[in-house]
Amino acid sequence: MFHIVLREGITGGFVGPTVKQVVEIHGDDEGATIVHANLKPSSKTDYTTQQGQLSTNEVQTLVNTLVPELGQLPIEEPIGSEDIYGFDTSISFLSGDFKWQNGGPEGCTRNASSVQASPEQKQTFQKLVQTLTRLGQQNAIQSQD
Structure with missing residues (x-):
């Protein structure tokens, strides 16, 4: 079992961050469910949500x-x-033997980090964000509201 969450909108200031987009993938070796939510224009809390499936090959x-x-x-x-x-974006990947998350569970507080990413690491992270976003856009079908 694994759970992957991409959140766009993790930086805030005096007010907490506004999440603009979420891609959530939950599954196992047999396949996965993917949910893609985008913040509706002129809203801070209302999302357009789509849901779909990933095949075993896509999951692997x-x-x-x-x-x-x-x-x-x-x-x-x-x-x-x-x-x-x-990139104002976090990725969380949780499985039995692997856990990785940037941006904290509630977003970033704008305090200084003692660890910084290199330009190459930023490029790798951006590529992973694009991959997850593309999966959400391609595999999730708009649900009926």
Whole structure:
């Protein structure tokens, strides 16, 4: 079993962050469910939500890409202190034997992190964000409201 969440909108100031987009993938080796939610224009709390499935092959490709690449990327220290990648986006990957999350559970507080990402690491992170966003856009079908 694994759970992957991409959140766009993790930096805030005096007011907490506004999440603009979420891609959530939950599954196992047999396949996965994917939910893609986008903040509706002129709203801070209302989302357009789509849901779909990923095949076994798509899941294996995704996991085999994410685990080694995320495993090489730093996370901010302390957790939730700073958006060290600069994309206002977090990725959380949780499975039995692998856990990785940047941006803290409640977003970033704009405090300084003692760990910083290199330009190459930022580029790798951006590629992973694009992969997850594309999966959400391609595999989720708009639900009837």
